[in-house]
Amino acid sequence: MSHVDTEVRPSNFIRNIIDEDLQSGKHTSVHTRFPPEPNGYLHIGHAKSICLNFGIAKDYQGQCNLRFDDTNPEKEDMDYVNSIQEDVRWLGFQWSGEVRYSSNYFDQLHQYAVELINKGLAYVCFLNSEQTREYRGTLKAPGKNSPYRDTPVAENLALFEKMRKGEFKEGECALRAKIDMASPFMCMRDPVIYRIRFAHHHQTGDKWCIYPMYDFTHCISDALENISHSLCTLEFQDNRRLYDWVLDHLDDFQAPNRTRQYEFSRLNLEYTLMSKRKLNDLVVRKLVSGWDDPRMPTIAGLRRRGYTPASIREFCDRIGVTKQDNMIEVGMLDACIREELNAHAPRAMAVLRPVKVVIENYPEGELEYIKAAVHPNDESMGVRELAFGREIFIDAEDFKEEANKHYKRLVQGKEVRLRNAYVIKAERCDKDSEGNVTAIYCSYDPDTLGKNPADGRKVKGVIHWVEATSAKPAEFRLYDRLFIDANPAAAETVDEVLNPNSLVVVRGVVEAGLVNAPAEKAYQFEREGYFCADNKDSSAEHLVFNLTVALRDSFA
Template identity: 60%
Template structure:
């Protein structure tokens, strides 16, 4: 076991593993797996499971497999497979083996035959509706199917013919024969195979019967030598079935299933069905829309792997479901970006400033720090010329109390350059301010002369040298903390979840912005270049998060 003192503190899963190692269970090995179904993009809830499974394996010098639970080909695709691999790698993890449940289709079939021969599985002709009716309720036992007493020979024959494709979809299922009176509904003769004539992305048309998840998952774990099968709390009631299957088919090893609370993050949904609905009905612009809680969406929004891993570590592991405030995730990304994001200047709503006493054709190449607290991050060149652009909000004709920015007759410092004074306001025929006529003090470059008090500092760009850009200001996708609790989650989509600003100007250095970098646009927020929509030469920046929490606490 690793003794890295920087590892997170003990939790109940580590306590279980530590005890197993102490007793030399599993020959001192720790093998985990992350087993997504490739029927959608991974989301922030999956990130918690990824960090847990891969993190535990790394901490104990063990192994972690990436395994695709590809037993439901109707909803699965290679697109989702590739997106999952990309997300796991981007988060900073490497899998020991890349596996698929479909790798074990033949063994799964053989084990099902074994259960039939042992009298522990039977072919049932009841419809799905009839099976539900026979299943009983939480307070009433189920009824046995009329087919439960089929002979072993008849069950073997029917199951082989199911595989051969003799029967229609839904005509038969294979059920485990356990206990129709069990207080655990999952043990009331669950289906373990169904007929589905669907093309599989890996096995093609080789199979027309597919195993069910509860049957497949535990055997796949055993086939891979998994020691600790970590899953979310909704599978706690499935654990007796997990153990029953492994005990009856006598797999080479018997992994231990351990449940933990899933991640429930406010202002989001993590149901793949609902996320898919958002995409298919075009409420968002794809799975990687920066408003989506998908890992692809978070990545496109500018979140970093480090921030997401830090978030998953901060929320910890419990056995109790609880809601996590969105502010915790936003705190993690702010903390990371405040430390590591390059500083730059962008003007979102430009107001033209003409510096009358600045030489007409002069351009100065000013050196400005990339990070005020980290000189090791270097400097960049920012051109300064006669006409600059400032934020329209950084000038007030009638200033409010304690206003420290530019006013007529007042002075302000342009970040990293000179102090300017507003001498005249230029308006159009409708009375709108279109330009300010200012003067600059050439003795104030990077300093305040003795006795001069200039409190306000604003950002700016050179009109001549800046680049046009589109800035997308993303906010939370939903307007209520728990959209899943609403009668229709679509009714609480935040109408202000995206504001697109098309007339922005960004400083010259951002003309070659790197999509892998993150930028703090001074006094505005943290942004990243949208690598997809900027591909045609247009500069598009996505806001990752504001500089501070702009949402009031409930």
């Protein structure tokens, strides 16, 4: 049997490496992992990594672990652990076996640190943070050896044990690898591999007061889990040298088919921040409603806004996997969800800025029910019933007392067709003291129900509507880009590039059938855009719809 499914995504350099490794016999199976740090919610950039790691494992009939890099307890939280698991499942993936944690390996990691000390390859250093930076040197100048670098092995073992027992203060000392202070790669200049933190850990409690650093933990965790291909983003390219150095110097990891690290370009998306630190700042300062605010690039935010797992997976496929950094146009993400919803979203009618229309020649107190397609191009989705009566709502922007020939909506003295219903003619209107139209009085032609606009009658346009007595009030949240700059990360502060109109709330009405609209399920509100019921705030008593994406790309 072939190692790889016949129905696979387009090839890339990582798949080429895997193919070569399988053909040469270096590996007999593929085992990847997704290793998030539980210090925030996952965002669209993580989705690329999820689709890559889990997708490759699936396509090559291999395994993919979910492993939390939980070595920094002060910034971690079980809420993040739970949200990450939910996001991975929602995207359509399932990890192999149990959820794993780097903290599962704390006992082994400690023993490997002791092994390096015994080999004269690690030492306890008492330089403070400022001194450590000074000794490290610069990109142009080599570093200097720490005065503690040549401490005897026995003394280092004793000092490290005192660190483990909590006999030193935070920041008083750290365990450093002994590599090369003259290395052109800063990460190789005797990096810290253990530091003191008196912090409660969500998995290990108060067992430890020393915690391993990411670069020491990650490679060993990969090796312990028999990961065949460790896939990281390009910012870890230099750190691969440290990854290999650690494993090269530990006796347990000398097999020729040992795990290797490969780097690909991270996702850079226009009008979007990918820094969890900066996203957390938006949450903390309440510039957004939370990590799942629909303006946030988090998977939870995209989900709440109505994006689907399939659309995000398609986006990740389209952008591909390369080693070249580039900025992806945000329109590509919008196109993926727009194409899916155009094909699959049921149609409905909503009036976002309602004004009442009175059809004066329609019988008072009478209602009729008009059948309309749920989807114009998919008969299998069936039909829905629309109430129609003497009073309806239309959008205030769909009426003018006077207009030029390019305006194809309702004009006083002229006709327009109501979607799925009759042709009406505007006769007159009422206004308030500020000149705003408060009611429009029309007549209708009873012989035009269901007729095609091309039936010979010269009607310029078609507008949407909702029958007044059955209409359900609704709140509409109209979302735009959170930032006005295509590269907000380059700004001195995010405040200066925040879009003041990223959320506009309006109140209108929807057709009665939407009273129990399922949360996150997208509908095309005809002539308005794609919307979904909010998964937190919407209920039958208080309908709230979020704008997922406009019918066309208007932002560009």
